[in-house]
Amino acid sequence: MKKIGLLALSALMVTSLAGCGSAKDNAKKELKEVTLVxxxxxxTNHTGFYVAQEKGYFKEEGLKVNIIEPGDDSTSAVLVAANKGEFGVSYQEDVTYARTAEEVLPIKAIATIIQHNTSGFVSLKKENIKSPKDFEGKVYAGWQAPSEEAVIKAVMKKANADxxxxxxxGADGSGFAALGKKVDIQWEFEGWAVIKGRMDGYDVNYMPLKDLDKRLDxxxxxxxxxxxxxxxxxxTVQKFMNAVKKGYEYAIDHPEESAKIMKKILPDTDFAFLKESQKYLSAEYRKDAKTWGVMKDEVWDNYTDFMYEYKLIDKKIKASEQYTNEFVK
Incomplete structure (x- = not known):
């Protein structure tokens, strides 16, 4: 910040000009540039970031935030761990993988965007798949990750299914169009793909993962x-989170206005769909929590135990080593 007072000025002049000079300094203040991957x-999982950008919340905190997508051969966790981005959007399981790897990736979760797991299994209603027990004899299409298989094994085991x-x-990218033709079951996020599928006319059954096994919430x-x-x-972390939290709190209180902001980011996406998606997620961001972003040891411990039981990781790790609420309290 530039200094504006001159030693030659009298104390009275300095006092009289202080307010004007301070405003000029703030206007010229250089923003600290950071990257979010x-x-x-x-x-609409990301709405709070774009609200913070659109409303000037980042600028108020002295930040210029570049929001980028990860490359095809990288994940946000890898990029953030390698200092290729100061902040990232990731998943609880990726943090646990990173912290328990032979070569530990030094990342930590500093907020949850949504309080509960809003994903689950979807199938056409005519297939009458109402429980993981009904998965027997069916075809499931997914991304073929070890954690995905472990989750399906767990919910089928609990339902006494083989x-x-x-x-x-492997999923072919056609989404709901594949249901009833090539595949019977998919794993999707309710606030995006499921809402879009229903609006497109697909009559589906949806099983929330959190209702099948509490460890999977x-x-x-x-x-x-x-x-x-x-x-x-x-x-800088605190300033970033101040703006992000303000962005998500705005989205919670103003879902339609937030959908309009997202329409600017996604001009080719149907606005009616964005409104429905945003309405759903605005009700989920802070659900059952006193404040947006806070996390619980129980949730981290439950899923860490699950990952260890299904041999996705070879050692357990404390919740405190994986996340902190310091910046969202």
Whole structure:
């Protein structure tokens, strides 16, 4: 910040000009530039960031935030761990993977965007798939990750179903169009794909994952940063989270106005759909919590135990090593 007082000025003049000079300084103040790496293409999970950008909340905190998508061969967790971005959008399981890896990736979750897991299994209603027990003899299409298989094994086991009787294939990208033709079951987020599918005329059954096993009510997505930022630039982390929290709180209170902001980011997306998606998520961001973004040890411990039980990780880790509420209290 430039100094505007001159030693030659009298104390009276300095006092009389102080208010004007301060405003001029603030206007010229250089913004600190930081990068936020998304987990995927922009969607209503990310609304709070774009609200903060549109409403000037980042600028109020002295920040210029560049919002980017990860490359095809990288994840936000890897990029943030390597200091290629100060902040990122990731998932609870990726943080646990990172913190338990042989070569630990130094990242930590600093807020959850949504309080509950809003994903689940979807199928055409005519297939009459109402329980994981009904997965037997069916075809499931997904991204073929070890954690995905573990989740399906767990919910089928709880329903006394035989996992070996389910055929798992890779998704072809056609989404709901594949249901009833190539596949019977998919795993989708209710606030995006399920709402869009229903608006497109698909009559579906939806099974929320959180209702099938309480351990699977984990945080997805979460906001992450790296240990270097936490140790060396906690003030910047706090300023970033002040603006982001304000953005999500605005979205909670003003879903339609927030949908209009997202329409600017996604001009080719149907506005009626964005409104419905935003209405749903605005009610979920802070659900059952005193304040947006806060996380609980229980949720982290439950899913860490699940990952250990299904051999997704080879050691357990404390919740406190994976997240902090310091910046969203």
């Amino acid at each position: 998304l987990d995927y293409v922009p969607n 996992f070996k009787k389910l055929t798992m294939v 984990y945080y997805t997505p979460v906001i992450i940063t790296n240990e270097k930022m936490l140790k060396e630039n906690p003030e």
